[in-house]
Amino acid sequence: MIAVQDLRVRFGAMEAVKGVSFAVPHGGAFGIVGESGSGKSTVLRALAGLNADWTGRMSVAGQALGPKRSRAFFRRVQMVFQDPYGSLHPRQTVDRALGEPLIVHGIGDADRRILRALAEVALPAASRFRYPHQLSGGQRQRVAIARALMAEPEVLLLDEPTSALDVSVQAEVLNLLADLQAARGLTYVMVSHNLPVVAHLCPMVGVMQGGLMVETLSAADLRAGRTAHPHTTALRALSTELEEA
Amino acid sequence: MLVDIRNLSIAFPSATGPSLAVREVSLSLGAEKLGIVGESGSGKSLTARSLLRLLPDNATVTADRLEFAGIDVLGASERVLRGIRGKRAGLILQDPKFSLNPVMTAGAQIAEAFRAHRRAGRREAKAAAIDLLAQVQIRDPARVAGAYPHELSGGMGQRVMIAMMLAPDPELLIADEPTSALDATVQAEILRLMEDLVSRRGMALMLISHDLPLVSHFCDRVAVMYAGRIVETLAAGELARAEHPYTRGLLECLPTLTHDQARLPVMARDPAWLA
Numbered sequence: 001m002i003a004v005q006d007l008r009v010r011f012g013a014m015e016a017v018k019g020v021s022f023a024v025p026h027g028g029a030f031g032i033v034g035e036s037g038s039g040k041s042t043v044l045r046a047l048a049g050l051n052a053d054w055t056g057r058m059s060v061a062g063q064a065l066g067p068k069r070s071r072a073f074f075r076r077v078q079m080v081f082q083d084p085y086g087s088l089h090p091r092q093t094v095d096r097a098l099g100e101p102l103i104v105h106g107i108g109d110a111d112r113r114i115l116r117a118l119a120e121v122a123l124p125a126a127s128r129f130r131y132p133h134q135l136s137g138g139q140r141q142r143v144a145i146a147r148a149l150m151a152e153p154e155v156l157l158l159d160e161p162t163s164a165l166d167v168s169v170q171a172e173v174l175n176l177l178a179d180l181q182a183a184r185g186l187t188y189v190m191v192s193h194n195l196p197v198v199a200h201l202c203p204m205v206g207v208m209q210g211g212l213m214v215e216t217l218s219a220a221d222l223r224a225g226r227t228a229h230p231h232t233t234a235l236r237a238l239s240t241e242l243e244e245a
Numbered sequence: 246m247l248v249d250i251r252n253l254s255i256a257f258p259s260a261t262g263p264s265l266a267v268r269e270v271s272l273s274l275g276a277e278k279l280g281i282v283g284e285s286g287s288g289k290s291l292t293a294r295s296l297l298r299l300l301p302d303n304a305t306v307t308a309d310r311l312e313f314a315g316i317d318v319l320g321a322s323e324r325v326l327r328g329i330r331g332k333r334a335g336l337i338l339q340d341p342k343f344s345l346n347p348v349m350t351a352g353a354q355i356a357e358a359f360r361a362h363r364r365a366g367r368r369e370a371k372a373a374a375i376d377l378l379a380q381v382q383i384r385d386p387a388r389v390a391g392a393y394p395h396e397l398s399g400g401m402g403q404r405v406m407i408a409m410m411l412a413p414d415p416e417l418l419i420a421d422e423p424t425s426a427l428d429a430t431v432q433a434e435i436l437r438l439m440e441d442l443v444s445r446r447g448m449a450l451m452l453i454s455h456d457l458p459l460v461s462h463f464c465d466r467v468a469v470m471y472a473g474r475i476v477e478t479l480a481a482g483e484l485a486r487a488e489h490p491y492t493r494g495l496l497e498c499l500p501t502l503t504h505d506q507a508r509l510p511v512m513a514r515d516p517a518w519l520a
Contacts, residue, residue: 035428035429035430035431036399036428137285166284166285166455167284167455167456167457167495167498167499168284168494168495168498168511168512169284170498171498171499171500171509171510171511171512172511174500174509175508175509175511178507178508193428193429194429195429195502196499196500196501196502197500199500199502200500200506200509219505220505222502223502223503223505234430235429235430236502238429238430238433239429239502240502240503241433241462242458242459242462243458243501243502243503
């Protein structure tokens with residue numbers, strides 16, 4: 001579904017991503033972990049078309065991507081950001097936020113679709129005419145996910161979707177993402193610094209350090225400690241150390 | 246007893262009458278490391294800040310006792326409070342980007358904290374600042390002292406914050422989510438550093454966080470807060486023996502690397518926990 005080959009992204013003189021390659025099958029989930037500044041979000045943003053200054057080859061559903069993306073691309077690929085406070089317009093209701101992708105892509109039947117989307121992310125129908133500040137953090141992230149689903153995409157790009165949430169809410173959102181993937185056959189690429197979260201949702205994980213993907217391994221290998229690169233081993237040790245305490 | 250709190254309640258006015266954010270919280274603290282854990286809105290930060298009387302103006306605070314080192318914080322004058330805030334009790338906040346002054350060098354900010362609480366000349370304060378930066382394990386303290394906050398990484402910034410708080414040699418350090426803006430590797434480094442400094446100086450530490458496993462790793466005792474109340478206090482090593490369903494729920498809903506689960510258990514909140 002998604003193929004990225006030798007992706008390089010630079011910001012001025014600084015090369016943030018130095019040749020990253022990975023592939024995600026249809027209906028699969030690929031996780032990218034790494035520390036701040038490792039380039040993991042930059043990969044995701046380049047894939048989403050939010051960064052035009054890249055070289056290499058990227059394709060989604062067999063179609064090669066250029067610096068400019070077609071409308072069909074933006075319908076097929078949607079993104080969910082870390083901070084639902086920042087990604088929802090504070091003065092627009094949930095109804096407006098969910099209706100906008102329908103207008104942009106010329107999809108009719110807004111009323112029914114909005115209600116269905118709210119039900120799908122387990123939000124009460126009453127929240128339709130609320131403003132973001134009237135919702136909790138978890139509810140806001142559900143709205144952001146519902147909005148991403150409005151255009152009926154095939155690929156969801158998730159940038160730290162749960163790191164701004166409380167752990168109990170994180171569990172609910174992760175379950176929701178797993179359910180949606182099973183129900184709609186979505187393909188996920190998720191970026192996070194939290195290894196257990198990534199391993200929970202993604203069967204394949206890529207570890208980034210200093211702009212390079214230093215290791216790609218299965219979640220099962222990660223759990224079992226079959227790591228090849230010292231950075232992966234170190235990241236894993238930090239997570240398991242706390243669990244064993 | 247360094248900190249003694251009995252029946253602390255904090256209320257905020259709302260359209261439907263006063264709403265209680267902290268309800269009858271009691272806790273005491275000697276020279277030890279106490280973790281306060283809870284989710285957003287559980288009242289953990291308010292409880293800690295009430296010790297410095299750093300609460301929003303519209304908060305109503307009532308307590309049978311709210312003492313820091315024998316001083317009644319509720320009845321204290323601003324002058325007395327100045328002797329506590331920053332001097333005998335330091336406060337470290339979540340994001341050094343917002344708590345450091347962007348137009349002062351790190352060294353100047355630490356020196357200012359030093360001079361505000363101790364009689365010292367400029368030169369002495371500057372030397373102390375560099376010494377403090379060395380104590381928080383910054384390899385090149387002289388360079389960092391001359392750097393502005395935007396030139397420092399998150400972990401470095403938080404070290405500078407810690408150095409600044411240590412300058413007046415306080416008895417208590419309150420750290421409110423000190424590492425949640427940092428990477429996991431840096432997070433562990435900063436907490437280890439704080440633990441080490443606190444033990445070496447015989448200080449008390451109040452560590453506030455939403456991360457229960459992390460806190461229990463670095464503290465002696467953990468108080469779990471839910472909806473303004475302490476629902477359970479545990480010795481840090483006894484996390485597995487937590488009894489309250491909320492504490493158990495917090496632990497169970499975390500995805501782990503060691504066990505693979507198809508679905509994460511979701512917390513069912515029992516209204517009885519509020520009673």
